[in-house]
Amino acid sequence: xxxxxxxxxxxxxxxxxxxxxxxxxxxxxxxxxxxxxxxxxxxxxxxxxxxxxxxxxxxxxxxxxxxxxxxxxxxxxxxxxxxxxxxxxxxxxxxxxxxxxxxxxxxxxxxxxxxxxxxxxxxxxxxxxxxxxxxxxxxxxxxxxxxxxxxxxxxxxxxxxxxxxxxxxxxxxxxxxxxxxxxxxxxxxxxxxxxxxxxxxxxxxxxxxxxxxxxxxxxxxxxxxxxxxxxxxxxxxxxxxxxxxxxxxxxxxxxxxxxxxxxxxxxxxxxxxxxxxxxxxxxxxxxxxxxxxxxxxxxxxxxxxxxxxxxxxxxxxxxxxxxxxxxxxxxxxxxxxxxxxxxxxxxxxxxxxxxxxxxxxxxxxxxxxxxxxxxxxxxxxxxxxxxxxxxxxxxxxxxxxxxxxxxxxxxxxxxxxxxxxxxxxxxxxxxxxxxxxxxxxxxxxxxxxxxxxxxxxxxxxxx
Numbered sequence: 386x387x388x389x390x391x392x393x394x395x396x397x398x399x400x401x402x403x404x405x406x407x408x409x410x411x412x413x414x415x416x417x418x419x420x421x422x423x424x425x426x427x428x429x430x431x432x433x434x435x436x437x438x439x440x441x442x443x444x445x446x447x448x449x450x451x452x453x454x455x456x457x458x459x460x461x462x463x464x465x466x467x468x469x470x471x472x473x474x475x476x477x478x479x480x481x482x483x484x485x486x487x488x489x490x491x492x493x494x495x496x497x498x499x500x501x502x503x504x505x506x507x508x509x510x511x512x513x514x515x516x517x518x519x520x521x522x523x524x525x526x527x528x529x530x531x532x533x534x535x536x537x538x539x540x541x542x543x544x545x546x547x548x549x550x551x552x553x554x555x556x557x558x559x560x561x562x563x564x565x566x567x568x569x570x571x572x573x574x575x576x577x578x579x580x581x582x583x584x585x586x587x588x589x590x591x592x593x594x595x596x597x598x599x600x601x602x603x604x605x606x607x608x609x610x611x612x613x614x615x616x617x618x619x620x621x622x623x624x625x626x627x628x629x630x631x632x633x634x635x636x637x638x639x640x641x642x643x644x645x646x647x648x649x650x651x652x653x654x655x656x657x658x659x660x661x662x663x664x665x666x667x668x669x670x671x672x673x674x675x676x677x678x679x680x681x682x683x684x685x686x687x688x689x690x691x692x693x694x695x696x697x698x699x700x701x702x703x704x705x706x707x708x709x710x711x712x713x714x715x716x717x718x719x720x721x722x723x724x725x726x727x728x729x730x731x732x733x734x735x736x737x738x739x740x741x742x743x744x745x746x747x748x749x750x751x752x753x754x755x756x757x758x759x760x761x762x763x764x765x766x767x768x769x770x771x772x773x774x775x776x777x778x779x780x781x782x783x784x785x786x787x788x789x790x791x792x793x794x795x796x797x798x799x800x801x802x803x804x805x806x807x808x809x810x811x812x813x814x815x816x817x818x819x820x821x822x823x824x825x826x827x828x829x830x831x832x833x834x835x836x837x838x839x840x841x842x843x844x845x846x847x848x
Contacts, residue, residue: 427560428687429680434567435551436678441575443672446592447665447738449582456665457529458589460656461537463649464517468510468541469548470644474636476502477552478689479629482774484556485693496553496615498625503549507542514538526653529661533589540597547600550607556690562612566603573599635779643786643822646794647815655801655811666745667808669738670752673730677722677760684715685767692775701837704775708768708830715764723757730754752812759816766823769830776837781829788825793818 447455480499487495518534520526547570554563577595581587656664688711695703726733731750735743742749766785773781793814800810 427564428555429684431551431560431564431567432678432680432682434564434571436675436682438567438571438574439678440672440675442578442592442596443668443675444737445575445578445582446587446589447669447672449585449587450589451662452665452669452741453529453661454589454665455668456656456661456663457527457533458592459664459668459671460527460652460661461530461533461589461593463652464510464513465541465544467641467644467649468506468513468545470640470648471509471637472503472506472545472549473552474640475506475633476549476629477556478636478774479632480553481556481690482632482693482777483628485697493614493616494618494621495625496613497617498622499553500615501617501622502626502629503546506549507545510541510545511538514541527656527661533593536590536594536597540593540601543601543604544597546604550604553613557613558690559612562607562610566607569606570599570603573602632777632779635783636774639779639783639786641786642783643789643818646790646797647811647818650794651797651801651811651814654798655808658801659807663807666742666749667752667811669734669742670749670756670808670812673726673733673737673753674756674760677719677757677764680718681715681760681764681767684711685771688768688771689774692771696775701834704772705834708772711768712765715767716761719761719764723754723761726757727754730757748807748809752809755809755812755816759812759819762816762819762823766819766826769826772830773826773833776830776833778829778833778837781833782826785822785826785829789818789822791818792821 443455443458446458450458476499480495484492484495514534514537517526518531521528521531521534547566550566551563554560554566574595577599578587578592581591581595652664652667655667688707692704692707695707699706730753731746734749734753735746770782770785773779795814796817797811797814800806800813804810806813
């Protein structure tokens with residue numbers, strides 16, 4: 386019998402060097418080894434934290450306060466939401482696109498420039514809040530917004546910066562850091578609001594103080610950990626601003642135009658015409674629809690960077706693959722969501738907000754159903770919108786958003802001021818505008834895709 390050859394390579398590694406999940410079922414091992422799948426789950430989980438926090442915040446305020454107070458909270462939140470969109474379009478959107486093209490030694494300086502740009506955004510938003518306060522004092526706007534605006538003058542920069550840091554973390558595919566700061570905000574914000582509600586001292590002003598302070602703590606933690614390396618070259622700040630603006634002007638314009646009527650102008654116009662109660666009803670319905678943001682925004686946080694990676698690493702074929710799969714997945718999921726709300730939307734609204742909203746039950750049921758169509762259309766148009774950004778054709782998004790603005794504004798104004806349909810009129814106008822904009826977005830994406838080269842040079846990997 387020949388001796389055993391001990392110099393042959395070992396076919397199976399020693400148990401001591403195997404990862405713990407080595408003994409898991411095959412499907413589980415494949416999932417754990419798939420980095421894209423893990424990051425997808427992390428992105429959805431993080432957005433679940435954010436959307437869930439926003440949802441529960443509105444429910445707590447809606448149950449603890451009157452419908453009029455919920456309306457005031459929502460009106461000021463529309464300004465913050467528009468600020469988020471403006472901030473993302475001006476800073477984060479070009480950052481996640483152009484970061485792919487930067488050399489390793491340029492990325493730190495580019496990141497430093499972006500943080501300086503963020504200060505400029507905060508200054509603009511504070512100026513807008515000041516204008517709202519002065520308009521209210523002059524009787525041009527609702528007097529009820531004055532008290533909640535006072536703490537926002539101090540805390541709005543932290544609210545904006547927390548959202549900015551989330552987007553920066555996504556651009557670097559640092560989903561763990563985004564989850565950390567969002568989990569911190571979720572815990573601090575919801576626990577404090579719940580305690581104030583139980584003590585019967587929760588007001589709109591107190592709510593914004595809690596939200597701002599929670600964001601302040603999260604921002605402080607992020608800068609303490611400093612996960613993104615950055616250097617500040619003041620000569621490069623203006624140069625990077627000019628480079629970003631060549632892209633951002635289209636994304637800023639498209640986002641502002643698409644969302645300005647539905648998110649900002651129409652709620653304020655509805656409140657001025659019918660009072661805070663009417664906008665409170667609309668806000669309650671938007672909150673229920675906002676549950677879909679757990680899915681939509683989580684997928685978008687992944688599609689944006691993934692589209693840019695796909696184009697620069699695999700060319701148009703890979704980009705098409707990413708866009709088509711994302712659209713199919715979101716379309717099927719949101720169709721199920723619409724059917725669910727068609728059946729139980731009214732019951733969900735009354736269960737969440739209680740007997741104070743019982744007289745508005747039928748109206749809220751119709752508003753929720755119509756707004757679910759708006760969400761479905763937006764989901765179908767999300768992937769081609771990100772595809773246009775990846776192809777560096779943001780002007781396509783701009784013109785599609787222009788269609789959204791015109792259709793939304795015209796239909797809503799007619800239904801609210803002439804047909805006197807109140808919040809339901811705003812919901813119908815919002816859904817109609819989104820459907821029209823999605824159709825045009827696909828047309829512009831198909832045209833840009835056909836005109837672009839098959840491959841993109843200068844591939845880069847985000848560190």
